[in-house]
Amino acid sequence: MVLTKEQLSELICKHSERENGLQDLLEILLESMMVSERREYLRENSASGNKCNGFRPGHSYGHGRTLTFRIPRDRYGNFHPRILAILRHQEDECERLAGTLYTKGLTQEQVGEVFQDIYGEHYSKASISRMLDYLREDVSQWLTRSLEAYYPIVFIDCVHMKIHRKRSVETEAFYVGTVVKRIKLHNELIANVI
Known part of the structure; x- marks a missing residue:
């Protein structure tokens, strides 16, 4: 079944009105883009005998929530979706910014307000807390490090x-x-x- 752009747009609009619909659409869009990118990658490298090899789980932040999706793999492990690099870079940037603001003395709520000003989307205290987990791990490692006598x-x-x-x-x-x-x-x- 082939849908026209208008039909596809109507379906997307209806689905986005559901609870967590926008999050579902983002996950579907990311997976579809990565599958298409893998198809093109395998087509370009068809002489090597490389083939599709299922999926692995992945996640990223989007609109204050964690997006969960499947990342396509190839047999030889050479395929790395470009969209993931962009998401990872953006996620690392958000975590660094949240960590910097938090260490400067802002509360999690204030960090969320700064993110709303920058990204136009409200980030809850829980979202900011998830972003600061890496910072807590670093502090925990520093506190439990071995000391000289x-x-x-x-x-x-x-x-x-x-x-x-x-x-x-x-x-x-x-x-x-x-x-x-x-x-x-x-x-x-x-x-x-x-």
Whole structure:
């Protein structure tokens, strides 16, 4: 059955009015584009004997929700859809922006408002929280990293003193350095001060 553009447009409009209809359409559109791209890729490389080899699961963010779709594969594993690279780049960019705003002190709700101003779509606290998961993982890894038993520490400070010079009084900074040869972690402090 071949549909005209008008018939296809009418079907799409009816489907988009359903609950989560727009999300379904985005997933269908992405899958269709990737399947078409794979067909063209295999046609161009037909001499190699490469063929279709099913699908693998994939996901991305879209309109504040997670889009779930199937990514087509080829037998030799050489096919990589271009549309995925664009989505991945956009997703990474969103996560970096959300992380930067969050570390600057904005709340998840404020980050969502900034995203609404930039992308014209409201992102819920849950969506922003999902974007910040990678940041939480980095912090968790940093907090659980292995530490050395001892660390050298240098404290540097300065003392401002009044100095008389050629009929004037000037304030000059004298730097004081304290070297702690060793400091042991875990609430035990053993230090040799020079």
